[in-house]
Amino acid sequence: VEPGGAAAAVISGAREARPSPLRRLVARAAARDLRAFVVPGPDVARARGLDLEAAGLRLSDTPRHASVLVLVGELPAGLKEAAAVAYAQMPRPRAILAVGAGDVSPLPEPDVSAPLGQEGVVSGVGELRRSFAEGAFAPEAPEFDVDAVRTQPQYVCPMHPEVVRGEPGSCPICGMDLVPRESAGDMHHGHMGHGHMDHERPGHEDMNHGDMGQGGAKGHDEAGHEHARHGDAHAAGEGEEQGDAHDAHEMHEHGGAEPEEHGGHHDHEEPGHEDPGREHGAMEHAEGDHGGHERHGGHEHMGHGDMGFMSMVAMTKDLPRSGDGLPMEWVEAPLGPLFPGLPGGLSLTLTLDGDTVAQARAQGVDGRNLEEVTGPVGGFAARVARLDPLSPVAYRLLATRAVEEAAGTPVDERTALARVGALERERAASHLNWLAGYAHLLGYAWLENRAASLQLALLRAPDAEEIARLRAEVLKLGRRVGRTPLLRSKLRGIGSLSDGVGALGPVARGSGQRTDARAEEEVYSTLGFEPVFREGGDAFSRLLVRLEEAIQTLDLVRKAGSVSIPALNLDGAYLDGVGAATVETPRGAATLGVTLEAGEVTDLELETPSSKHLELVSPVAEGEELADALVGVASLDISPWEVLR
Amino acid sequence: LTTLLVILMLLVGAYLVAVLEGWVSTGSLRPAGPILSAVALLGHESLVPRKPDRIFFEVAPPLLLISAVLAFAVLPLAPGLIITDLATGALFVNAALAYVMVALLMAGWGPDGAYAMVGGWRFLGQLIAYSMLIVMPITAVAMRAESLLTTAVVQSQATLWNALYQPVGLVVFAVAAMAVCFLPPFDLPTAPGELAGGVASEYTGWRLAVFRLARALLVVTLAAAITVFYLGGWLGPVLPPWAWSALKTLAVAAAMLLVGRYTPRLREEHLLAWCWKLGIPLALFNIFYVGVLLLVV
Numbered sequence: 001v002e003p004g005g006a007a008a009a010v011i012s013g014a015r016e017a018r019p020s021p022l023r024r025l026v027a028r029a030a031a032r033d034l035r036a037f038v039v040p041g042p043d044v045a046r047a048r049g050l051d052l053e054a055a056g057l058r059l060s061d062t063p064r065h066a067s068v069l070v071l072v073g074e075l076p077a078g079l080k081e082a083a084a085v086a087y088a089q090m091p092r093p094r095a096i097l098a099v100g101a102g103d104v105s106p107l108p109e110p111d112v113s114a115p116l117g118q119e120g121v122v123s124g125v126g127e128l129r130r131s132f133a134e135g136a137f138a139p140e141a142p143e144f145d146v147d148a149v150r151t152q153p154q155y156v157c158p159m160h161p162e163v164v165r166g167e168p169g170s171c172p173i174c175g176m177d178l179v180p181r182e183s184a185g186d187m188h189h190g191h192m193g194h195g196h197m198d199h200e201r202p203g204h205e206d207m208n209h210g211d212m213g214q215g216g217a218k219g220h221d222e223a224g225h226e227h228a229r230h231g232d233a234h235a236a237g238e239g240e241e242q243g244d245a246h247d248a249h250e251m252h253e254h255g256g257a258e259p260e261e262h263g264g265h266h267d268h269e270e271p272g273h274e275d276p277g278r279e280h281g282a283m284e285h286a287e288g289d290h291g292g293h294e295r296h297g298g299h300e301h302m303g304h305g306d307m308g309f310m311s312m313v314a315m316t317k318d319l320p321r322s323g324d325g326l327p328m329e330w331v332e333a334p335l336g337p338l339f340p341g342l343p344g345g346l347s348l349t350l351t352l353d354g355d356t357v358a359q360a361r362a363q364g365v366d367g368r369n370l371e372e373v374t375g376p377v378g379g380f381a382a383r384v385a386r387l388d389p390l391s392p393v394a395y396r397l398l399a400t401r402a403v404e405e406a407a408g409t410p411v412d413e414r415t416a417l418a419r420v421g422a423l424e425r426e427r428a429a430s431h432l433n434w435l436a437g438y439a440h441l442l443g444y445a446w447l448e449n450r451a452a453s454l455q456l457a458l459l460r461a462p463d464a465e466e467i468a469r470l471r472a473e474v475l476k477l478g479r480r481v482g483r484t485p486l487l488r489s490k491l492r493g494i495g496s497l498s499d500g501v502g503a504l505g506p507v508a509r510g511s512g513q514r515t516d517a518r519a520e521e522e523v524y525s526t527l528g529f530e531p532v533f534r535e536g537g538d539a540f541s542r543l544l545v546r547l548e549e550a551i552q553t554l555d556l557v558r559k560a561g562s563v564s565i566p567a568l569n570l571d572g573a574y575l576d577g578v579g580a581a582t583v584e585t586p587r588g589a590a591t592l593g594v595t596l597e598a599g600e601v602t603d604l605e606l607e608t609p610s611s612k613h614l615e616l617v618s619p620v621a622e623g624e625e626l627a628d629a630l631v632g633v634a635s636l637d638i639s640p641w642e643v644l645r
Numbered sequence: 646l647t648t649l650l651v652i653l654m655l656l657v658g659a660y661l662v663a664v665l666e667g668w669v670s671t672g673s674l675r676p677a678g679p680i681l682s683a684v685a686l687l688g689h690e691s692l693v694p695r696k697p698d699r700i701f702f703e704v705a706p707p708l709l710l711i712s713a714v715l716a717f718a719v720l721p722l723a724p725g726l727i728i729t730d731l732a733t734g735a736l737f738v739n740a741a742l743a744y745v746m747v748a749l750l751m752a753g754w755g756p757d758g759a760y761a762m763v764g765g766w767r768f769l770g771q772l773i774a775y776s777m778l779i780v781m782p783i784t785a786v787a788m789r790a791e792s793l794l795t796t797a798v799v800q801s802q803a804t805l806w807n808a809l810y811q812p813v814g815l816v817v818f819a820v821a822a823m824a825v826c827f828l829p830p831f832d833l834p835t836a837p838g839e840l841a842g843g844v845a846s847e848y849t850g851w852r853l854a855v856f857r858l859a860r861a862l863l864v865v866t867l868a869a870a871i872t873v874f875y876l877g878g879w880l881g882p883v884l885p886p887w888a889w890s891a892l893k894t895l896a897v898a899a900a901m902l903l904v905g906r907y908t909p910r911l912r913e914e915h916l917l918a919w920c921w922k923l924g925i926p927l928a929l930f931n932i933f934y935v936g937v938l939l940l941v942v
Contacts, residue, residue: 015690026688033681058671062760062841064849067689091690091849136688333759341838355763440838442830449672486830486908489915537780626763627839627912 003255011131012108013087014095016141027136030067030093031129034058036088037066039083040337040365041344043074043437046452047390047430048116049459050099056129057123061340063089068128072387074118076368079345082337083107086488088144093136097121097128109143123251155179268371330358337365337640341441341630343390344641348633352622357629360621362614364643366473377403384592388641394427394585400594403601405579416523421560422584424553425467428474429458430504430586431546435639438543441634442490450477464561468497471554478547491540494621502616504609506586507636510545511537517584527559539635546637585609587637608642648728653865655717658859658865661896666861669902669918670757672902679861691850694756702755705748705844706852708861712744716723717866721796723879734795734838736869737788739780742825744861746772749827749834752856754848769822769832770913774920775831781928782814785935786874799878804877807875810938813931815875817924822867822901824916826860829905833913 008390036057040047045052052059060066063086071083078158084106088095098104100116111131114124155178157163157171169178325542336347347366351359373383383398385392397419404411432455439447454473461467480489496504500511508515509531516531530549534541580593588609595603613636619628620636663679691703712804716738718728731737744767751767787793789810790801801807808815824831835843850858872893874880881893 023688026684029681029684030688033685053671061837062846064846065842065853067685091692093689101684226814237842355766394664443832443836443838445670445829485909486911490912492908625913640816
């Protein structure tokens with residue numbers, strides 16, 4: 001097929017339909033209104049200097065409302081899988097734009113691949129518009145059905161739930177045949193009749209199972225992504241969907257009447273009516289997304305059934321009690337790693353008690369380890385810098401200094417100053433990048449736009465003069481933020497860590513501590529550096545600390561007079577030794593210890609602020625309302641990339 | 646014919662509101678944006694979630710649309726340019742808007758997704774905050790007009806707009822109006838960034854298009870209600886009456902949208918606390934104050 005021919009032009013997520021003239025018109029409109037869901041997140045795109053909106057994309061908070069999946073930079077395995085789930089959730093027609101992403105499997109081949117950089121994005125979007133306009137509709141749309149959006153079926157013993165196998169067989173304890181289930185909580189699903197709806201459609205079961213598993217057992221993406229199959233199994237299957245729903249309803253109603261049909265629900269046999277209540281609880285733990293309907297199902301079930309009526313007291317008897325004494329069903333809600341209000345890559349698992357967070361757990365980016373960066377000294381700094389796309393300069397500097405320590409290389413004053421310039425510029429940009437993401441979470445559109453554009457300008461600033469101009473702009477921004485109505489009242493008292501124990505960097509300095517690794521460095525004291533700190537220990541004081549630091553930092557850049565990092569200068573061939581260095585990254589002090597043997601980095605030890613801050617997530621989030629918990633967690637500015645195992 | 650004309654104006658208003666909203670949220674003005682978005686959405690699949698409450702899921706967007714149009718039906722754009730001049734018009738606005746809550750709650754429950762569910766329940770909380778603040782200022786407006794006819798309300802402002810006669814009422818009503826159409830900073834049920842679209846998060850394709858249209862219509866309706874109740878409706882020199890209505894409505898809509906650009910989203914607990922502890926006393930004071938003015942002046 002010739003390039004540009006009909007078959008070549010079809011995009012990876014075309015919608016199955018004959019391309020009539022009307023559809024072509026629609027496709028052209030869609031091509032001019034591309035909405036992007038960004039993986040790992042808009043923060044990473046900004047940190048890499050990409051302005052997706054300037055390139056003509058509108059950013060979407062959910063893959064449901066997006067038509068383009070944008071992949072920024074190389075993604076670790078965990079994020080690729082999450083991206084595949086997000087892609088499966090997007091309604092067709094949909095396409096993939098990869099910006100310096102390399103291999104993206106299990107996702108399909110990107111429709112457009114561009115090099116990392118703004119020009120790449122701009123030309124990539126142009127190309128994407130063309131292929132979208134031409135290939136949005138095709139008589140035969142490619143399927144997207146990969147392991148990542150599917151899980152292995154599991155077989156479980158009806159009597160011994162702890163017996164779980166990957167294949168059919170019999171239970172080693174009682175010898176009963178194992179029965180299939182979809183995920184941890186699904187035994188109970190079947191009981192409602194919900195679970196069985198999938199089996200009505202031969203051929204698509206796997207897909208459904210997969211989605212289910214994602215929602216329940218693995219909990220990869222945001223709640224609700226179990227709907228992925230719609231995008232895949234049915235390109236335009238309205239009618240079919242309808243049929244589905246009917247089946248589901250039917251099953252649903254019969255669920256109560258014919259319990260014996262559902263092998264494996266021994267709970268049915270028990271007369272106690274508290275069981276369904278408890279089951280719902282258990283189920284929701286596994287499948288956070290279905291909070292309401294399970295309950296709904298439960299009620300119907302009771303109404304139809306053989307179980308009689310049940311009082312609220314009996315139903316809620318065994319549920320956990322929350323602070324106010326009201327029994328509620330606890331729902332586990334996995335947010336992230338692609339949640340729009342958190343740094344891209346950060347996974348947050350919240351156990352919700354109503355809309356209050358009962359438990360919170362956070363996790364960094366999956367699927368990377370420190371060993372990747374060992375190897376020859378040449379290029380070591382660049383490899384370390386790639387670990388964290390949110391603050392590459394700080395990590396490059398950290399690696400450089402650790403190696404210098406190990407090799408005993410002296411650093412002259414000019415180099416030290418230039419390094420200050422580069423590090424401080426990144427700090428300001430990083431704080432502004434955080435501020436843009438934070439403003440998005442807070443629903444403060446002006447601040448989001450303003451902080452993002454200042455951050456980009458700062459990253460791209462060619463010289464100290466431009467940076468001095470930007471300093472004035474940042475100062476104005478800071479004043480404006482201080483005067484914003486409702487902001488203080490929204491943030492005061494949220495994410496409270498009054499003593500700042502266990503915190504580093506701006507989080508500690510927002511709790512009145514003067515912890516700052518820079519204060520101990522000679523070059524900073526010659527520049528007259530004093531750490532910024534504020535009392536309060538809440539989200540608002542962290543915001544103020546970061547704003548003041550962004551301004552202070554730009555003063556330091558001006559005094560340092562240079563913003564380029566000089567390359568690692570190692571003129572000795574005898575590269576052996578052990579050394580460690582500490583750098584105050586934008587998120588706090590990071591320490592790297594390296595062991596050099598014959599010019600190779602053989603061993604290293606890295607301590608990062610974000611891995612410490614992960615532990616602050618539960619004190620900050622627990623007991624708060626969902627929105628406040630998110631605001632509190634986001635105020636910690638955790639970089640999920642710094643969390644390495 | 647009048648009906649058609651009014652509906653046409655409503656649609657034009659919704660279009661302009663959509664343009665403004667795009668500008669407010671992204672910072673760039675794209676006059677063709679809403680058309681492109683709508684056509685693009687119609688070209689997309691409209692997915693049905695895995696385990697929907699089918700009726701709730703399907704009914705919610707049209708119900709939101711109907712509720713906005715119904716409320717608009719009793720608002721006059723000019724003498725005679727009104728779909729139906731109900732004797733209970735001012736009250737009917739409030740009654741029609743009650744279905745906004747129903748629609749959003751259904752949209753939250755229907756798709757069986759966590760974000761939508763939280764969003765839906767949040768709006769129920771929001772209703773508890775704003776509902777009294779919609780009714781009580783209307784009461785004071787009707788007191789001055791000595792009628793619930795919306796046309797009579799406009800005529801009662803011939804000498805002095807209600808915005809000046811009872812400014813407290815205007816402030817309270819405007820806040821409540823923004824809460825009804827869940828505009829930022831009252832966008833708790835949709836909360837981009839926090840709930841990833843909330844009640845709208847599971848709608849795609851044409852259903853999402855209907856939802857967005859309904860929301861834009863709702864903004865126009867509430868802006869028109871503020872115009873009629875407080876800004877003298879069609880009254881104004883030189884320009885024809887309908888033009889005054891259109892201008893004022895658009896200006897109000899623009900103001901409502903702009904406020905959200907410069908403020909962070911409210912917290913649910915603050916919204917409830919402020920509405921009840923501050924809003925309701927103010928609304929009561931407003932009724933009392935208007936009563937005294939009517940008796941004394």
